[in-house]
Amino acid sequence: xxxxxxxxxxxxxxxxxxxxxxxxxxxxxxxxxxxxxxxxxxxxxxxxxxxxxxxxxxxxxxxxxxxxxxxxxxxxxxxxxxxxxxxxxxxxxxxxxxxxxxxxxxxxxxxxxxxxxxxxxxxxxxxxxxxxxxxxxxxxxxxxxxxxxxxxxxxxxxxxxxxxxxxxxxxxxxxxxxxxxxxxxxxxxxxxxxxxxxxxxxxxxxxxxxxxxxxxxxxxxxxxxxxxxxxxxxxxxxxxxxxxxxxxxxxxxxxxxxxxxxxxxxxxxxxxxxxxxxxxxxxxxxxxxxxxxxxxxxxxxxxxxxxxxxxxxxxxxxxxxxxxxxxxxxxxxxxxxxxxxxxxxxxxxxxxxxxxxxxxxxxxxxxxxxxxxxxxxxxxxxxxxxxxxxxxxxxxxxxxxxxxxxxxxxxxxxxxxxxxxxxxxxx
Amino acid sequence: xxxxxxxxxxxxxxxxxxxxxxxxxxxxxxxxxxxxxxxxxxxxxxxxxxxxxxxxxxxxxxxxxxxxxxxxxxxxxxxxxxxxxxxxxxxxxxxxxxxxxxxxxxxxxxxxxxxxxxxxxxxxxxxxxxxxxxxxxxxxxxxxxxxxxxxxxxxxxxxxxxxxxxxxxxxxxxxxxxxxxxxxxxxxxxxxxxxxxxxxxxxxxxxxxxxxxxxxxxxxxxxxxxxxxxxxxxxxxxxxxxxxxxxxxxxxxxxxxxxxxxxxxxxxxxxxxxxxxxxxxxxxxxxxxxxxxxxxxxxxxxxxxxxxxxxxxxxxxxxxxxxxxxxxxxxxxxxxxxxxxxxxxxxxxxxxxxxxxxxxxxxxxxxxxxxxxxxxxxxxxxxxxxxxxxxxxxxxxxxxxxxxxxxxxxxxxxxxxxxxxxxxxxxxxxxxxxxxxxxxxxxxxxxxxxxxxxxxxxxxxxxxxxxxx
Numbered sequence: 001x002x003x004x005x006x007x008x009x010x011x012x013x014x015x016x017x018x019x020x021x022x023x024x025x026x027x028x029x030x031x032x033x034x035x036x037x038x039x040x041x042x043x044x045x046x047x048x049x050x051x052x053x054x055x056x057x058x059x060x061x062x063x064x065x066x067x068x069x070x071x072x073x074x075x076x077x078x079x080x081x082x083x084x085x086x087x088x089x090x091x092x093x094x095x096x097x098x099x100x101x102x103x104x105x106x107x108x109x110x111x112x113x114x115x116x117x118x119x120x121x122x123x124x125x126x127x128x129x130x131x132x133x134x135x136x137x138x139x140x141x142x143x144x145x146x147x148x149x150x151x152x153x154x155x156x157x158x159x160x161x162x163x164x165x166x167x168x169x170x171x172x173x174x175x176x177x178x179x180x181x182x183x184x185x186x187x188x189x190x191x192x193x194x195x196x197x198x199x200x201x202x203x204x205x206x207x208x209x210x211x212x213x214x215x216x217x218x219x220x221x222x223x224x225x226x227x228x229x230x231x232x233x234x235x236x237x238x239x240x241x242x243x244x245x246x247x248x249x250x251x252x253x254x255x256x257x258x259x260x261x262x263x264x265x266x267x268x269x270x271x272x273x274x275x276x277x278x279x280x281x282x283x284x285x286x287x288x289x290x291x292x293x294x295x296x297x298x299x300x301x302x303x304x305x306x307x308x309x310x311x312x313x314x315x316x317x318x319x320x321x322x323x324x325x326x327x328x329x330x331x332x333x334x335x336x337x338x339x340x341x342x343x344x345x346x347x348x349x350x351x352x353x354x355x356x357x358x359x360x361x362x363x364x365x366x367x368x369x370x371x372x373x374x375x376x377x378x379x380x381x382x383x384x385x386x387x388x389x390x391x392x393x394x395x396x397x398x399x400x401x402x403x404x405x406x407x408x409x410x411x412x413x414x415x416x417x418x419x420x421x422x423x424x425x426x427x
Numbered sequence: 428x429x430x431x432x433x434x435x436x437x438x439x440x441x442x443x444x445x446x447x448x449x450x451x452x453x454x455x456x457x458x459x460x461x462x463x464x465x466x467x468x469x470x471x472x473x474x475x476x477x478x479x480x481x482x483x484x485x486x487x488x489x490x491x492x493x494x495x496x497x498x499x500x501x502x503x504x505x506x507x508x509x510x511x512x513x514x515x516x517x518x519x520x521x522x523x524x525x526x527x528x529x530x531x532x533x534x535x536x537x538x539x540x541x542x543x544x545x546x547x548x549x550x551x552x553x554x555x556x557x558x559x560x561x562x563x564x565x566x567x568x569x570x571x572x573x574x575x576x577x578x579x580x581x582x583x584x585x586x587x588x589x590x591x592x593x594x595x596x597x598x599x600x601x602x603x604x605x606x607x608x609x610x611x612x613x614x615x616x617x618x619x620x621x622x623x624x625x626x627x628x629x630x631x632x633x634x635x636x637x638x639x640x641x642x643x644x645x646x647x648x649x650x651x652x653x654x655x656x657x658x659x660x661x662x663x664x665x666x667x668x669x670x671x672x673x674x675x676x677x678x679x680x681x682x683x684x685x686x687x688x689x690x691x692x693x694x695x696x697x698x699x700x701x702x703x704x705x706x707x708x709x710x711x712x713x714x715x716x717x718x719x720x721x722x723x724x725x726x727x728x729x730x731x732x733x734x735x736x737x738x739x740x741x742x743x744x745x746x747x748x749x750x751x752x753x754x755x756x757x758x759x760x761x762x763x764x765x766x767x768x769x770x771x772x773x774x775x776x777x778x779x780x781x782x783x784x785x786x787x788x789x790x791x792x793x794x795x796x797x798x799x800x801x802x803x804x805x806x807x808x809x810x811x812x813x814x815x816x817x818x819x820x821x822x823x824x825x826x827x828x829x830x831x832x833x834x835x836x837x838x839x840x841x842x843x844x845x846x847x848x849x850x851x852x853x854x855x856x857x858x859x860x861x862x863x864x865x866x867x868x869x870x871x872x873x874x875x876x877x878x879x880x881x882x883x884x885x886x887x888x889x890x891x892x893x894x895x896x
Contacts, residue, residue: 087759263890284580287550289550294896318758321756325794329857335851335852335860336874337875386800387807410809
């Protein structure tokens, strides 16, 4: 009941608390790649971070939250996922990520489907995930549509940025929808040509298979106003994608997956294309991932690639919350001879500012740098360590409930036996 | 029935005896006069042999012995493929390799009781998709070992990153009765027989719930509902009971041996207690239905796998001596997993139910130690205090029991197989990886030595061959 009241308070309070909050005494993890800062302070006001770090003065009148012995960290930015657009991966009736029956593709705007009361949002929120990258899934086109960045707050306004990116499949997955890799490229070029033509007021798109709405949606992609996230895994596919910049110089490419990225890492770095990698893919689960290794992320980072991680290509059955576990593993492998991992600060950035930066949103979310949205998580220990869990979460400066159906089920069944009344009366 | 067949049957019975210990007579008739009950033989016997090792003493380590014990500053001594001693201040025999494990941990090899490595291998192409014989809702006649591709690169990742030394490879869950499982050593071989755990009992995969009804409902045939699932199961068990009765009568009275049915062989083996039932079942209410069905036909369910709702009926499972095989935190990926909670393992443990972790996943199998760490932490936050070394039972002695192998693996007791993992730190930390892994006393992974890193045939000559994984 207390949780419900807190939830209601959050709903009524809008996006920000007017009060200034200073979270003091904790180990501060800013999320920008820097190392954790012992005994730091985080100040938030009006839904934004004012300052975070060592020697940050506590403003007069600030409410002080003591985080002694704990960690104060930027909220996790997870994805690519169907967070908020499905009530369970296999529960097809609830799934808004695929639109196989639709004639539209690139124009699809997934933000219209986000349901903030979806249970996975509540679960992931309680595990420190404050923002999620939500993506549609390609069906009848190389283009899946426009993905969104959402928050996991307990309120009715989940969308941080609608139409945050266009999503395209140009590897084996794309080929399986379209027929082949070359056919995928024909479709891509045809669609982008139609977009440019439509922008010029040209009516020659009648010779294209693409709809007017889809062509219009691709114009900001061609003009570099919207990132194009391309899922590819194979080294040769990565190079093909990088070469698209020759035909479309304004394109803002982001590589997703990139399991064989380490093989062509200097070229990715030279192209200044960020990568949101499959976190721990180390199996040749497809022929396009033959060279998979957990050292992929570390090797790309050493080559100068801006790299974040995602839950693509790993089991997502536990939700997005385990993204921190994958980051922790990247630290762990640094201690194994021959393996290339990340230091703690870089690893934490792969699940905070990294994905935000890849989508051009790191000025808004993904770290505790001044001016960012106040997505702050107090953990009872190292946020990447398996024994740790959040004890407090703020999103946009608003304190969040940490309860979910899972905590309710736990409380009901902590003692499995039925009592004087059936379990249904325990609530 | 030809004399040749009778002789072959007797031979198989003897072959089985050699691996399983003394035969239990099921008949008053002298051996050799009758055809043996066919489910007691193993026509695909193991050819596994332990690789050679050297006597090894690991000192100054924290030991989780696999059955709840812990020794700080301890030592482990193994030779001839067996654990010789654990304790403090053990001395090395002449010629032993001595490893100073300061700052490191030693545990028994990790056991995954639910794997599809080899039957759904990497690469996941259709040509290698051999895990579900999706042509009939009951296929007790199929054996997973005939689908296992021993070159699956996944075995090496499970060894090097997960410290996994034993796996049960199961058929998938499309069918109500999916077929026999096979228990393998995580040691590459040219044949599946070369990986097969000598003398391990067979398992039998069954499935409740959504998968069978979806697969066969979509084909317009029974079962298309949960009640259909149970009805088909019961009809099949009834045939098995009658089949076994015919064999029992033959064993007792002689005459012509009953005509053989390969599927019913497996089910009769279950009814005879020789083959262990591993039942995929998510929902609490469905577990209760299966328990009643097992009593109706006279068999025992060894374990419910994927029991995301096991915590709701932990007491029922305990009362029926059934283990719960679960993930740490998977939930919500299908309707029947909607109620999964991270405290599942801890609640089962608190209730005194046999519980364990499993992967069902070629990635998850590389991090079962981490899955246990998460489940343990969730339990502690809920007020269920379980020591680290007791939680380790979830990946050692408990799965060994579920496989009927607790006399050989699952702990570091002297005399048991020397399946040993040296971890480079606390194995319940996200930052820890195996440093060395021994199977039957042979060093088969060494993080310090690229030569002790298996490379499957598939990976030879491919990009990334021999790379760290």
